[in-house]
Amino acid sequence: MSNNNNKTVITTKGVTKVYNPKTIPVHALDGVDLEIKAGEFTAIVGPSGSGKTTLLNAIGGLDRPTEGSIEIAGVDIATLSDGKMIEFRRNNIGFVFQAYNLIPVLTAKENVEFVMLLQGKKKAAMDSRTKELLESVGLGDKMNNRPAQLSGGQQQRVAVARALASKPQFVLADEPTANLDSKSTANLLDIMARLNKEENITFIFSTHDQRVIDRARRVVTLVDGKVFSDEYK
C-alpha cells in the first residue's frame, strides 16, 4: 500500500445543485460533504434520481455546482477556467460513463489513444500503453474493432481503458456495469480492483448493482441529494 493512502484528495463542502432554478427547481444535490482519501475504492449508491450522476459530474468538473466547493488534489476547481478545467480533467481524471460514450467512428485502439494524442505523447509510448491497457481489459485481439463491432461489456472495457490512458489519479465511473451481464461485470470489477491496487488510482463509482456494492470498500448512500450513510467495510 502506498504511503499517502490516508491523505484526503477530494473534498466536497456543501455541494448543492439545483436544476431549472427559475422554472421548476430540482434539488439534485443538497449540501453534500464528502472526503475521499487517496487510493479509496468507493461506491456511491442510492435510488434512481438521488443525485449520483450529478455528484460525479460535479466532482469531475463536467458540471458546476450551484453552491458549495470541490477541491481535488489541492485544487479548488471553481477557480479553474473552462479551458483549464478541461486540461485538468485530461491529466487527472478518467471518466467512465454509463453509456460507454465511445467515439463511434474510431476503433478501440484509437478511442484509447485519443487522450494521449491530446497530451502530445510520442507514438511509440502511445502504442505500447494502448496495447497494455487493452490487453489488461482482455481486448488485445479487438484493438481494431469499432464500437459497433463490440459487445456492451467489451465497449465498457474499452471505456475503462480509455479512462486510464492518461494515467489519471482519479477514475470516476457512472454505473459502469449497468449494461453488463454478470460475467462482464465480474471481469470489469477485477480489472478496476487490480488497477486500484497496482496503480493506486482512486476510484469512485456509482451503482445500483449489489455485486458491485459488495466489492467496494466504502459505500456512500445518497437519498434525495443528501448523504444518507457512509460506511467503510
Next chain:
Amino acid sequence: MLLKLAMRNIWRNKRRTIITATSIFIAVFAAVSVESLKRGVWDNMINGVVNGYTGFVQVHQKGYWEERSIDQAFSFDESFQNLDQKVSNIKAVIPRIESFVLASHKEETKGGLLVGIDPTKENNLTKLADKLIEGAYLEAEDNAVLLAEGLAEELELTIGDSIVFISQGYRATNADGIYKVKGILEFKSPDQNRKMVYMPLKCAQDLFALNEDGQNLVTALAFKINDKNHIPKIVETLKADLDTETEYDVMTWEEMLPELTQTRELDEGGSKVSQFILYLIITFGIFGTVLMMTKERVYEFGVLLSIGMKRTQLTISIWLEIVLIGFLGTLVGILGGYGLVYYLYNNPIKLTGEIATIYEDYGINPILITSLDFDIFLKQALTVFIITSLLALYPLLKIRRLKPVEAMRS
C-alpha cells in the same frame, strides 16, 4: 495531430463527407456554369462585333483614332507586312485606308465611309464576301467598289453603274474619282448599311494620293487574332517593337469601342445582383449541411470535451475537416463544371425566333455559348471555397457554448 484527426473523421464517416462535399460540389458547379455561360455570351457578342469590323487590335499613326485625318497615314512597309511572322499569334495583318467621302450619282449626294482594303486579307478577318447580296467580290487589281445596300438605294445605284467620290487627299490634295459598282453588300447594322463603301487598297491609294512616291501609305492595320487571351501579350510585343511615344498607337478593341465596353460593364453591374442571389443560395445550401453535421455530432463533441479535448482543439479540427471536404467538393465541382461547360462550348444552344434575329442584325452568331476561360473556374471556386471556410466557423459558436453533460444526454 488535429489535421490527422480531421482526415480520420472525413475518411471514417463517408456518408457525412459525401453529403457535405456534394453540397459544395453543387455550389461550385452552379457558380462556374452560370459565370461561364455569361462570359461566353458576352465573348460571342464581342467576337461578332469586333470581328465584324475593328478586329481585336489595331495600329494607327498616333492620334488617328480621335482625328481620323487622312494625313495621319503611315507607310505599310515590310516590317509591318511581316508582323504575322514576327509576332506569334498574329494570324494576319490587314491594311486599311479609311476616309469619309462624298458619294454622288446623278443628282444625289451622300456621305459615306470609304475603306480601302486588301480584298483577300479583309475577307479573312471580317468575312466581307459573305455580305455580298448582288454582283461579285473585289479583286486586288479592280478599279471598282462594293456598296452597302442602303447607300446604293439612296443613290439609286445598281451593278455596273458609276459612282463619283469627292474627298480630301493626303496633305491637302484633292481627291476625286469615278468607279464602277461591282457588288452590293448587306450589313445587319443599320448604320453600316447606310454608309459603307469598299474598294481595293491600291485604288484607294490612287484616290487619296497615298502612293505618290511608292510609300504605300495606309491609315490602319488590323490584326487577325484567334484567341482574345493573346491580346495582352501581342499588345505588349507591338508596343515594345514600335515607337509608341511619338509615332504609333496600338489600340485594343476595348479602347476603340468604348460604348461596347461600357455596355458590358453595365451588364456586369446588373448581373452582380443575380450573382449575389446565387451566392446567397449557395451559402444557405452549404450552411444547411454544416448545421446538420454540427447537430448530428453534438454528442460526439460532448464526449470529446469530457475526456479532455479543449474547445479550441475541437474547433480547429472540425474547421479543418469542413475545409478539407470543401476543398474536395470544390475540386470535383470544377471538374464537373468544366465538363458541362466544355460540352456546351462544343455544342452551343441555338437561339431561335426574335432574339436570334436581333443577334443577327448586329452580326452576332445567334447562339448561347460558354466560355472556357480559366479564371472563371479559379474565381468561382475560390469564392465558394471562401464561403465554405467562413461557414465552417459556425461549429465554433456551437462548441463554445456546449455543455458536455447536456451534449452527452442527447
